[in-house]
Amino acid sequence: MAWVKKFKKTGGGLKKSYQPGSMVSLALTKGLLNEPGQNSCFLNSAVQVLWQLDIFRRSLRQLSGHFCLGDGCIFCALKSIFNQFQQSRERVLPSDSLRNALAETFKNEQRFQLGLMDDAAECFENILERIHLHIVSDTPTDACSSKSCITHQKFAMMLYEQFVCRCCGASSDPHPFTEFVHYVSTTALCQQVDRTLGKNERLRSDMFGELLQAANSTGDLRSCPSDCGQSIKIRRVLMNCPEIVTIGFVWDAEQSDLTDDVIRSLGPRLNLCGLFNRVTDENAKRSELHLVGMICFSSKHYSAFAYHTKSSKWMFFDDATVKEVRMSAIRPFQSFFL
Secondary structure: OEEEEOEEOOOOOHHHEEOOOOOOOOOOOOEEOOOOOOOOHHHHHHHHHHHHOHHHHHHHHHOOOOOOOHHHOHHHHHHHHHHHHHHOOOOEEOOHHHHHHHHHHOHHHOOOOOOOOOOHHHHHHHHHHHHHHHHOOOOOHHHOOOOOOHHHHHHOEEEEEEEEOOOOOOEOOOEEEEEOOEEEEHHHHHHHHHHHHHOOOOOOOOOHHHHHHHHHOOOOEEEOOOOOOOEEEEEEEEOOOOOEEEEEEEOOOOOOOOHHHHHHHOOOEEEHHHHOOEEOOHHHHHOEEEEEEEEEEEOOEEEEEEEEOOOOEEEEEEOOEEEEOOHHHHHHHHHHHO
């Protein structure tokens, strides 16, 4: 699930919002092939969400120089698909070049191999990591500050974790790290929703970040660094202001009865101050992000929803099938993500 910063024109609502750099989105809507036996739905869904992210698409278009790996070059393959999205007259396009590049890149790890189903969130995350390596190949992922690296400039959440004991004041050394996808347990999220409703509190549309933060720290207790006997929760601090935030839901089982509860917990807006225990960047403190994309998994198959900026409509992507999501179909959930 992806949230981005949006800017509103004076006097306009969400339907008149636009991304930095342009008044409207130029993104077109095309499907992606998934022939029998290819099992490419996980990749197709990740690509559709990346393409519909205006900030990412425009930034990738402006990049040319990179460290190329030939047949295994994910950068070239993704650029090729994006060029076809923009220029091809075909309504359905192949994603074979990117599928082959992924298989070649990760063959030693036996991940994303041809014909085999894989995880869409991990695919999304690894595409971003490989783009970083193609742009700044000599810089470790956690230490990148290059202005040309769109992975870090747009997606990276620069965080540190620390334990602080409220009883004796002792604290652990801060542990810095970088996230491209912020993973949260669906079970823990639904437990937080139940606790909120159990207090007769209403689920506000702007409290989704708070629910995610509480879920992410559920059961994560450590002993006090000074061994005073207290058990303390970890604190996660955000140090930058990402333009795109991606949340990955972790399900305890392939078949779950929590789907409806998770959908009801979704919020259309995400405040970074709610998502993390503390935010140090002043822009991040004021930042409000809007839901623009979702990758879904059902019946061993991936599909995607994305907000199409030019038409101000939500679109559904199921491999070759592309449909507008009618208001009548999503009206039960419109207070949560529209």
